[in-house]
Amino acid sequence: MGSASARGMELGTKPSSLCSNHGKAEAAGARFHPGVEPILNDTEVARRCADEGGFDAVTLDEQGVMLFFRGDHVWKGFHGPAQLINATWPEIQGSVDAALRLPREKHPDTHHSVYLFQGARVWAYLEGRLQPGYPRLIGEEFKGVPGELDGAVECHAGDCQAESVIFFKGQDVFSYDLDLGVVKRRSWPEVTNCSAAVHWLGRYYCFQGTLFLRFQPATGQVPPGYRRDVRDYFMRCPGRGHGHHVRRNTTIMATRNHCSGLPFQAFTADDAGRTYAFRGGQYFRVDTQRDGWHSWPLNHTWPELVGEVDNAFSWDKKIYLIQGSQVYIYLVGQGYTLVEGYPRGLQDELGIPGADATFTCPHSAELFVIRGSHMQQVDLNQSPRQPGPKEPIPHAHVDSAMCNAKGVHLFQGGAFHHYSTVAELRASTRPSAPQNVTTVLFGCPPDGQH
Structure with missing residues (x-):
């Protein structure tokens, strides 16, 4: 009982x-x-x-x-x-x-x-x-x-x-x-x-x-x-x-530990406030800060995925996971269901050949694609989808990006740069002050205080 x-x-x-x-x-x-x-x-x-x-x-x-x-x-x-x-x-x-x-x-x-x-x-x-x-x-x-x-x-x-x-x-x-x-x-x-x-x-x-x-x-x-x-x-x-049997492998354990300081390949946040962070063959998810971050292998949730996620974004109760030149789209509801006909080519789906980082903001159909020091906007309601003109951003390169209720986050290694809105990012002529990913976003203690 x-x-x-x-x-x-x-x-x-x-x-x-x-x-x-x-x-x-x-x-x-x-x-x-x-x-x-x-x-x-x-x-x-x-x-x-x-x-x-x-x-x-x-x-x-x-x-x-x-x-x-x-x-x-x-x-x-x-x-x-x-x-x-x-x-x-x-x-x-x-x-x-x-x-x-x-x-x-x-x-x-x-x-x-x-x-x-x-x-x-x-x-x-x-x-x-x-x-x-x-x-x-x-x-x-x-x-x-x-x-x-x-x-x-x-x-x-x-x-x-x-x-x-x-x-x-x-x-x-x-x-x-x-x-x-x-x-x-x-x-x-x-x-x-x-x-x-x-x-x-x-x-x-x-x-x-x-x-x-x-x-x-x-x-x-x-x-x-x-x-x-x-x-x-x-x-x-x-x-x-x-x-x-692999616990003694410190590299594997560090990959599974989001406080290890190792960089992430991709982030996304959805309309419900869930946040996903991708590193290697693992992903971390948090629904609320109260309930904490937790980790799974990618294929535990998305069995069709093999390898690492390069970019991710969320829109209309779907999560888009990008690997190289292909995109997987999963319906989010009772688990995750791969949309029929996917993966598809990134060029066919979004009109772009590739990306360094992608992000959507909550309850918005505007996708932002970053390549090098420029950003382009894609209207996800449009068919076929075509990127808008290139806009400069105050970064030579970013590894990944995410937009949530707190604003836009651009990630570089173990640091991120925060902008309260897309408009603030567009208007900036120099990068905002870097912040530590593990201490600020994940709530981990500073190095040496574990």
Whole structure:
């Protein structure tokens, strides 16, 4: 029995480090530190990595700290000893069956509320405080949903038809529409007996003890290659981990560590505020700074890609990944789906032979292409697409570029130059002051303070 819910994590490799100390890591969203091996005789590590059944529940709290529940104890973040559950939530006595952090875009009063399930009742906490009217019967809060649950996970609109919660109890799966207050039973033979369920960075997972699988929340389909061991992906256990045999290769580990200072080949940010950074055969993604940066191999998400990404940009719920003279376009929604007919030639798709850097700004169809010391604009709504006249920029060369809500970022090695708007970049006659990528964008400590 048990649940790991709303915004847990699987990393396609061992979790990437943020190069921060333990206290900062937990305060900033329970961030991993793969550069430090667990101590073999550490009793807390031994308890977390035990063979007997995994955790009862896992979720993020309102500040993004990961909570691991087992019995009447909880671990907060990835370091330190277990604490009694009722030391933080005094209303809860004993173990927790399920837990989730429920963001409701249409209901800001319940945004990021943490729900803890036990027996027939549910408790709701906002900013650590029990909300009025709780605890309530689960069947009153989620009409038609039984008590004594095994797992629960929220499903965002776009992944499901509407904002929903998926509940697991033995062989039974229930989908509860949060807007309509209607529950539907699902027949998902591959996704049953989930002792935990997790949503993390657009993906959904069912835990079965110390094993887990990934599933599609609208259909219950499971991709090839699952089940996998939780201890190789979701926690750091001695002698375990995806790719453990290469951990001693410092070059590989530095590539997977976005605080290493190694330059990135490409960046992009989409309309939803997600940021992607590409280096070698890896990519890093962050949805919110609270939840931290995490790394996967490229082919973990985009199996059609072989090699490195040279440039990237996002537009109209699609991500464009450029390799040499070809472009791959993926629909972003329930995972990433390669658009039929791609990859295509860059010249045919965008009217350009190549690029040093590309970027689009949020909610804009204007693509900016940088080659050498000049920039050209391409209207993505136009067909066929043709670049506009060349405009000078105050840089002889840039490696990559990105535009987000904070402005335009032009990257050169381990530094970037910031401009508040495209207009400011166009008007500049000299580069803005360089800033450090790892310390400013990734929040890593300065060199020597890891």
